[in-house]
Amino acid sequence: MGTMTATTTTADAEAPEAPHLAARRRELAEFVRSRRERLTPEAVGLPPGRRRRTPGLRREEVAQLASVGVSWYTWLEQARDITVSPQVLDAIARALRLDSSERFHLFGLAGAVDPVPREAHADVSPSMRALIKQVEPFPASIQNCRYDLLHYNRTFSRLFTDLDALPPSDRNCMWLAFMDPDWGRSLVERREVLEQMVANFRNLGTGHFEEPQWRALVDRLLAASPEFGEIWARRDVADKVKPIKMFRNRDVGIVRLHADRMWLQPNGGMRMTVYSPADDETAEKLERLYRLAV
Structure with missing residues (x-):
């Protein structure tokens, strides 16, 4: 050298x-x-x-x-x-x-990008696993900045699609939103949601674009989904969540939910998202969904 x-x-x-x-x-x-x-x-x-x-x-x-x-x-x-x-x-x-x-x-x-960046610690602690179990019937999940689903509770496992039936490599919210038919059908405002997800995803990737894992996910989506490619090419960035999200669940119908994100690690590491009911009807539907997931 x-x-x-x-x-x-x-x-x-x-x-x-x-x-x-x-x-x-x-x-x-x-x-x-x-x-x-x-x-x-x-x-x-x-x-x-x-x-x-x-x-x-x-x-x-x-x-x-x-x-x-x-x-x-x-x-x-x-x-x-x-x-x-x-x-x-x-x-x-x-x-x-x-x-x-x-x-x-x-x-x-x-102020430089590490060419050999560390992977955000992907082990979900027993205390965090207990916490997202404790909030049931509220759906909750723990993801990293690439939207990989690292852990989720039973209600979340049935909210969009049957997550447990999918291979671990496909348990990524960005991939599922574009590629899983059940997940896509669950999005009441599908196009708006996808555009917002991609803008948030690009914003989260600001310090990660050179990482092999990040690049591999983007390349996989570009190869599989022309729709993702079209939205990705806009280069929109955002960091926001709608006050109330609406999803269409195949078992209980339309649910209206607040989404609260809590960061568990700095610099875009793991975060926990908990969905709470926005009305009494949704609260009852989450109880039913939880019982179905047991």
Whole structure:
């Protein structure tokens, strides 16, 4: 791997800078320095060498491990205004032995997209499983930012289609809305709902478009659904939920529901959605649906 370098230009040096960018650069410099100082030469496979006046690794040792220029790495720790590419950040993260949380913090401070992003933790805790069971007969589910259904209660399993009869790879709300006939029929305002879902989906994907899992889902939908392709091509973005949603359930008929979303992880990780009845008639229908799902 050749040595990577970065340069600054005269125009860049003379251009005025927003205060928040300088603050983020200082925080990035302090964070990288702190991670360097906690490492020992032995921990990264280097000989201990002569007595050290400062804790941890030397700057030139980190530069060597990351295959970046020593001057460039020094500028990074000095909070200089330099270009930091995702590839160089990846090399530094590996050299400093950053864990997934530290790596996420590093790329966030640099305002860069991680080329090897961490997957949002997909394990639903026993306490969250108990919670969505406890809210029955209200339908509830836990999804990630790609709309994969990670867990759901019995009422939700019968609200749109028979989820338990589907392969796990198809238990994705975006896929089902376009490709599952029962799910599609359950959407009373189908076209409006699909357009809103795609706009929300694109908005959630802002920091994820380069992730293989995200790209694979988009490619799968584009290949399978011309309608998705047509809506996707508009590049609309949104972050909203209608106050009342109407669904047509095959067992109990029309239900009118409030949808409340609660984020369980930061930065577009897992979220829980609970549907509560918007009227007494819907409340009675959810009770019937729950009994059918037992």
